[in-house]
Amino acid sequence: MSAPASVLKRPPATIGGPLSLGGLALIAMPLLLIALCFANKVEIIQLASSSRVIMLFILLISMMLTGMPISIALGLTVLIFIFTMTKVPIDAVALKLFTGIEKFEIIAIPFFILAGNFLTHGGVARRMIAFATSLIGHWHGGLALAGVVACAMFALVCGSSVATVVAIGSILLPEMVKAGYPMQFGAGVITVAGSLGILMLPSIPKVIYAVSTNTSIGALFVAGVLPGTVLTIMLCAVTWYLARKHNYPRLPRATWTDSLRAFRDSIWGLMLVVIIIGGIYSGLFTATEAAAMAAVYSFFIAVFVYKDLGMKDVPKVLLRSANMSAMLLYIITNAVLFSFVLANENIPNALADWLLGLNLGPVGFLLVVNLLLLIAGNFMEPSSIILIMAPILFPTAMKLGIDPVHFGILIDVNMEVGLCHPPVGLNLYVASGISGIGITQLTKAVMPWLLTMLVFLVIVTYWPWLTLVVPQALDMMPGHEPVVPLWLSQMLK
Secondary structure (H helix, E strand, O other): OOOOHHHHOOOOOOOOOOOOHHHHHHHHHHHHHHHHHHHHHOOOOOOOHHHHHHHHHHHHHHHHHOOOOHHHHHHHHHHHHHHHHOOOOHHHHHHHHHHHOOOHHHHHHHHHHHHHHHHHHOOHHHHHHHHHHHHHOOOOOHHHHHHHHHHHHHHOOOOOHHHHHHHHHHHHHHHHHHHOOOHHHHHHHHHHHHHHHHOOOOOHHHHHHHHHHOOOHHHHHHHOHHHHHHHHHHHHHHHHHHHHHHOOOOOOOOOHHHHHHHHHHHHHHHHHHHHHHHHHHHOOOOHHHHHHHHHHHHHHHHHHHOOOOOHHHHHHHHHHHHHHHHHHHHHHHHHHHHHHHHHHOOHHHHHHHHHHHOOOHHHHHHHHHHHHHHHHOOOOOHHHHHHHHHHHHHHHHHHOOOOHHHHHHHHHHHHHHHOOOOOOOHHHHHHHHHHOOOHHHHHHHOHHHHHHHHHHHHHHHHOOHHHHHHHHHOOOOOOOOOOOOHHHHHHHO
16 A cells, blocks of 8 residues: 555755755744744734634644644644634543544545555556556557556555555566666656556545545545546557657557456456445445455455465555554544634635635636645645645535535545645655656656646546546435436446
8 A cells, every 4th residue: 555665765855054044934933823822822912813714824834844744733733723722622622533533434544555555565466467468568558558557457446546656667667668668658657647546446535535524435436437447548548649659669469368368367356346336336335344345355365366475474564554544544633633623713614605705606616626736736645635625625615516526536636636746746756766767857757647637637627427427327426416317327226
């Protein structure tokens, strides 16, 4: 699920000589704001309600700019604000911390992380690459196209973009270079195609959005299948065009026997898609229980079917998954407190009324949301963005009649874009670590596919049918205005 520490580690910033004036200002700003908060507490100054709201966000941003981890910045901001600006008793904070994550849906996160780790190290990715190569390896840029398709297949069962880049990229990139592809081309393809990991079926950002907004996790899962397929086709089209233009190598055409053999080898991994969709749709288990089934099934095929993971390796996988889960749950816990403060100050409803007063309409509002999320993607990772922004933007979206599932997928696609560009795009750093290419070079290399994703973002934003057709056809969104013909819905039931 998570990339190796050596891959994700970024070089520390070095400062030559004494601390710069800008550095001192970054440190002094949060200290000054904290001093103002305590001045309000002891009634030296009296801040108006609107000033307190502004103070909350400026304090959070100033703490993040110092390089403080987002989870700690969130927690400190909330505690300082509650203690100095409100009359909320401190013991209510402990209670909110407990009740905020006492949600059955949150259990899906560690299970999907565990399943992703078993799949990443259990030979599933290698077999999916072989199957994809047998189908389209003979086209222009066959190995690169196989990488996009393999990323899509792995995304159907994994739920993590970083894990998808690690699993597919670490296997495919050396083979592409050996076959005569430029490393920049291969790394660019895998960086962006790996972002499919959070759009297709299971996805940790989807779970976080669902928990933050009380949206159906099952509907969000299946809502990403058709958009993910469309994005896969678009990325393949760009890859094929560039490969044909530069005359990159093609593989010999595989026989039907080879394709069937590759499919048979990969069927155990692909069956996880059937288990997740079939189990949720049939009502056999919930989305959270599907995550638990995915973890158990991934362990079974990695250890006993493919046997690429020995029992001696299982404790390492469990420990890696526990570390990743603890990190995410810590972020969620602090974000729950932040959402509590927002609700206590009535910020979401006030912001919703203000945006409605601008008469932007759904079209203008969605444009503003995309711009905000794309800007946030330059500074924060997806989980933090969703936990902070979703409670603020969601009430306005509901008042404008925007479907919560459509809104969730729109946010998901914005998170995909943020993963693929600097300064905090995790996919970019992972691909850089695997390929050995510098961030600047890799940023240029991903541009054709990144622009394609921006076009796709516009399509998803203003064509809700693409997102809603599958969950409505599967009758997973009762009470919603139908977007599919009745005959199709009845046929799929």
